[in-house]
Amino acid sequence: MSKKYLHILSFDGLSKVDIEKMKKFPTFSKFYENASGCINVKSVYPSLTYCAHASISTGVYPNNHGIINNTKMQMNRVSPDWHWYEKDIKVPTFQEVANKAGYSILSILWPVTAGSKNIKYNMPEVMANRKWQNQIMVSLISGSPLFQIEMNSKFGKLRNGISEPELDNFSHASFLYSISKYKPDINMVHYIDLDSQRHDYGFDSKEANDALKRLDGRLEDLIKKLKKEGIYEDSVIVVLGDHSSRDIHSKIYLNTLFNKEKLLSKCEDGTISSYKVVCKSSDGSAYIYADNEVSDDKILEIINPLVENNIIEKIYISQEAGEFGADSNCRFMLEAAEGYFFANPVREKVIMTSEESTKYNEKLYRNNHGFSPYTKKDYETVFLVSGKGIKKGVFIDDMNLVDEGPTFAAILGLDMKNVDGRVLEELLED
Numbered sequence: 001m002s003k004k005y006l007h008i009l010s011f012d013g014l015s016k017v018d019i020e021k022m023k024k025f026p027t028f029s030k031f032y033e034n035a036s037g038c039i040n041v042k043s044v045y046p047s048l049t050y051c052a053h054a055s056i057s058t059g060v061y062p063n064n065h066g067i068i069n070n071t072k073m074q075m076n077r078v079s080p081d082w083h084w085y086e087k088d089i090k091v092p093t094f095q096e097v098a099n100k101a102g103y104s105i106l107s108i109l110w111p112v113t114a115g116s117k118n119i120k121y122n123m124p125e126v127m128a129n130r131k132w133q134n135q136i137m138v139s140l141i142s143g144s145p146l147f148q149i150e151m152n153s154k155f156g157k158l159r160n161g162i163s164e165p166e167l168d169n170f171s172h173a174s175f176l177y178s179i180s181k182y183k184p185d186i187n188m189v190h191y192i193d194l195d196s197q198r199h200d201y202g203f204d205s206k207e208a209n210d211a212l213k214r215l216d217g218r219l220e221d222l223i224k225k226l227k228k229e230g231i232y233e234d235s236v237i238v239v240l241g242d243h244s245s246r247d248i249h250s251k252i253y254l255n256t257l258f259n260k261e262k263l264l265s266k267c268e269d270g271t272i273s274s275y276k277v278v279c280k281s282s283d284g285s286a287y288i289y290a291d292n293e294v295s296d297d298k299i300l301e302i303i304n305p306l307v308e309n310n311i312i313e314k315i316y317i318s319q320e321a322g323e324f325g326a327d328s329n330c331r332f333m334l335e336a337a338e339g340y341f342f343a344n345p346v347r348e349k350v351i352m353t354s355e356e357s358t359k360y361n362e363k364l365y366r367n368n369h370g371f372s373p374y375t376k377k378d379y380e381t382v383f384l385v386s387g388k389g390i391k392k393g394v395f396i397d398d399m400n401l402v403d404e405g406p407t408f409a410a411i412l413g414l415d416m417k418n419v420d421g422r423v424l425e426e427l428l429e430d
């Protein structure tokens with residue numbers, strides 16, 4: 001097979017409803033005209049960034065790759081650890097398959113890549129989450145140290161903590177520079193700007209729409225860079241999203257009810273010290289975990305009033321959660337109604353507006369995800385691919401995130417085994 005470069009751009013939170021807006025942008029419109037793909041891509045359940053990206057990378061659903069939530073079950077922590085580390089993924093990733101086949105990989109802030117042995121130039125998304133840890137040190141030892149020192153010294157001045165768009169400006173500069181300097185075969189980048197603006201300001205806010213425009217600019221910069229380096233004709237560019245999102249007004253503190261029923265104990269800060277039943281939030285959805293001694297009826301008796309009041313949309317039993325690709329080790333999985341999402345702490349009220357919750361130093365969310373891709377309307381994301389060996393203008397009606405990893409592999413002439421998804425053969429030239 002002749003030389004081919006694969007560039008994968010994840011625009012976090014990109015929704016199918018964004019495409020009409022993006023088609024009016026100068027670069028995206030041209031890209032879209034020459035692309036194939038799908039603008040009706042089902043995310044995974046829960047539709048969270050880490051579950052979704054792990055499904056993109058592995059081609060299997062969360063209950064098969066093991067990243068069934070963004071964060072770990074650390075109910076006694078205000079800020080639980082995220083599944084930052086690749087070792088938390090229980091099956092081979094696309095990156096592993098490609099690395100074994102001799103492809104070099106650059107990865108900038110791609111989720112669940114910390115500690116990866118498969119990525120040559122790795123700047124993982126990882127956070128110093130203990131008082132004694134220092135962010136620079138944690139990042140350096142979780143990725144490629146010398147590479148990250150180089151990027152930080154060249155572009156570190158562009159970033160301002162995790163605030164956006166500065167963080168993406170830094171990622172973007174590092175991405176483009178590394179493509180020129182190292183010419184890796186596979187280049188993956190995760191842009192967080194859009195998702196971050198939506199969390200803070202809402203789905204259709206000016207801030208979110210400005211972020212969409214910036215993404216168009218980033219695509220333009222990449223194409224210019226590839227042309228300048230003389231590798232554009234040998235390139236395949238993928239633009240994908242991981243989930244859509246919903247504007248929200250209130251949080252559901254379900255553990256407050258379990259605490260009242262003496263089924264769990266809390267610490268002073270509202271975190272959970274011990275439990276027989278507990279609600280672990282996945283934002284728009286939540287898992288209920290329970291000891292065997294507590295009956296289903298007892299739990300349902302506590303939750304049912306919230307269903308009757310249209311605060312919880314649906315209660316799924318563990319088997320249904322498993323069929324959706326979520327964690328079947330839960331007792332129940334809950335789907336929040338429109339406008340609500342779940343939070344872990346015990347508070348004085350079960351329902352609180354997002355504004356009200358800030359008195360506990362909780363972040364003010366106006367928009368969130370984690371909801372069911374099977375029940376929420378217009379909740380799909382997108383997958384677009386264009387370039388060498390890719391047909392033009394072939395759009396399929398629907399697909400799943402788990403089809404993406406196997407398709408990346410096929411684009412490079414590789415094969416991922418034992419996946420839940422399928423290769424999107426109809427997009428590929430023979």
Ligand SMILES: [Zn+2]
Pocket residue numbers: 012013048049050195242243
């Ligand atoms: Zn995301």
